[in-house]
Amino acid sequence: MTLRTSSHREARRPAVLQVFMSLLVALGSAACGGDGRDGSSAPVARPEVPEAERYGGTVVVAGRNDIASMNAFTSLDIESLQHQAHLLFVTLLKADDREQPLPYFARSWTFGEDSASVTFELERGLTWHDGEPATAQDVVFTFETMRDPAAGYPHRALFDAWLGVELLDEYTLRFTIRPAANLFYGWTRLAIMPAHILGDVPPAALATHPFGTSTPVGNGPFRFVERVPGDRWVFEANPDFPDALGGRPYVDRYVYRVIADDATQATAIRVGEVDLLPEASPASLGLFAADTAVRLISYDDSDYSFIAWNTRRSLFADPAVRRALTMAIDRPGIVAAVLEGEGMVGVGPVGPWHWAFDSTNAPLPHAPDSARAVLAAAGWTDADGDGVLERDGRPFDFTMYVTPRDTWRSVAAIVQSNLRDVGIAMEVEVREASSLQPLVTSPDRRFDAFLLTWIPDQTLDDRAMWACDQLAHPVHFSSYCNPELDAVLDSLLFVTDRAVYAGLVDRYNEILAADQPYTFLYYPPNHAAARIELRGVEMDVRGNWVSVTDWWLEPSAR
């Protein structure tokens, strides 16, 4: 649950550079004979390679951000969390693409009486990369340290339903729990840490312990080889990784490189210096589509782009007016024009990336006439004929903040035009992310409206954003309060029946669609770019590295 990192990154880029890079990509595309969206790079059949011959080679992945740390207790960034969970360490459980738990380090689990406890039986034969056996003691250590406030583990809330732990033997442990939806979610994300290395470190000292950045020792399918800060992390296949947990990965070595610049990333993959870009820049998609050496991979990611309305301001206090604003905005047109038809108009905070999303839910339509009628009924009329609505002598004008992304500028221009058509004057003010943040997170919410992309997680514990008792939380942007929504969000934490849960998710979307504290613009498209010789890459809401042990390189690329 976080702001989209890439948005921050794009926001960081100087405007001049952005404009230039857009030109550059356009030039590059032209040089390659078009934008490639006409199907000119239709996938070419790749050679079949028997499973036994898929081993070997070095795969090079490039991302905009460095991997901050391999210490699971202190990590926030998605790159660190993904490399911990899928490469260097194991998690207690895995999840399928509908977030159902699957065995991993825990090969089985059973619920106790009244579902007040759950007992895990661990896989035997898993060892840390220094030769020590990985046991239930490591899970206990991870759990207890993570719950210790002194350790500063940022995602403690994911384990609120896990109350205590008891070590039964070397490979068996029992947790006391309380019923919760998404009970196992945290255990599918948190890497198990080594008790024999970190067990003696005071929790408060974990943040600065060199384990995370200099001397990580894992127990996962890849071993740590080296790290050059700001440049690369290198891992190698762990030949001793148990078959029961998936066995040795196909590739011999895995290198994660930091390439902050989008244009450089695009060039690097085209010339073969890089095999995979997990987050391909939207500006480079045309270039990749036209390049037969690169293929694009579309995947679901849990994010949505929205306009937040500050409901403390009288302009946006009335739900009917907010609905009118949404109906005035041509969201299908934005998806068509800005996203080139990819992505989907937003219904609510839960999108198609969540297993409980109901695809039959329709978003509010683009209906400017209806919007005008609703605004008129709310008392907004253009009495002086200047094209801007007024009520009690107060014109309907406001400012919307956007961060300096090309996409946001385009969206803002369309929104501005749409609102002008119904008599609303909107100024667009571009602010760098770090200067926008204090305005929208401060207790007095110093904004009218702003545009952003948000990444929630699968647990849908969104109380900090919406609950009436969380109005002071930094991310409670719109200050919207609805007791019925509170009840739904509370229930989403505890309902274990998936059918009932799906119904609550529907209601969650319905309430916010009716009251529109946000205008949910769209669920943006997500693309990775891979060299065609890199095979086996699959990505979904569980993360871009979820299939890393199955990646393999064609023999010609090793």
Added chain:
Amino acid sequence: MSLGLLRYAGRRVLQAIPLLLGILTLTFVLMHAAPGDPTATYLTDNVSPEVVEQTRARLGLDEPVPVQYVKWIRAFAVGDFGRSYVAGEPEVRDKIGAALPNTLLLGLVSLAMIFVVGGLIGVIQAVRQYSVSDTTLTIGSLALYSMPGFWLGLMLQIAVSSGWWPDALSLPVSGMIDVRDHSSMTLVQQALDVARHLVLPTVALGLASAAGIARYMRGEMLEVIHQDYVRTARAKGLSERRVIFRHALRNALIPIVSLLGLYLPVLIGGSVVIEKVFAWPGMGLLLYDSVYARDYPTVMAATFLFGAIVVVGNLISDLLYAAADPRIRYE
């Protein structure tokens, strides 16, 4: 080195101390005045405000800014750069230690390229004054001089990755080593690998400056080659090459050499953008990322080093001037 020169160098170093202190203080104030906070990454809905406050306290950000400044400057005075604010909180010294050699390598190679290439072009232009080649090189130099380094870098990347670029001349577009094969190479191969990765960033960083040096060199050479002692050398029957390179060039180089130190800070400053474009893991990239992450200790340490390099560059420039021209005395 004469005693006068040593005294002069010592005085300049002492004068630099308040200058660097001023730079650091200004940087500290600007960093803290800018919106944003090192804990901005904690802005999520499943991180409780208590965890954020706990982190702020651990980093010392809950103290008044003047107190933070005094604490930092005290530690800095005894050589402690502190810990970075990024996850894992590594020692800033280690981050600088990893990045500085890479930037110095890029900067020094660029410096050599600037003076060798720029000098040679200037000599050719002066010797062939008003010829087609002189005019062509003048136009070319001015064109290159007006190109921003990052733009040139991106253009070079596009050229190298395009279909018409010959395979035999293929060059890496990012990083400083081939991460796939570098560890299995011999030492010589590894050196050549780094050299190949240096080509494009060096050109992007230094070509505009080389064009500037060419203009300087042309002017100096034109002044020198019309002097009596050059005519005398020719009258003695020396070859034209010997006249130009042994007699004229040596004297024309005196003012040019003094530019050597002045270009060092230009290159180090330019590295901030060039290193990002070429994913070169140096000080420029480190500073760029640290500024956006509001990693105050790293920004302060990097700023100090950049400031020190400027001071040292200026000093080298003065000393070289004295070394090149024995008539100059420093008191």
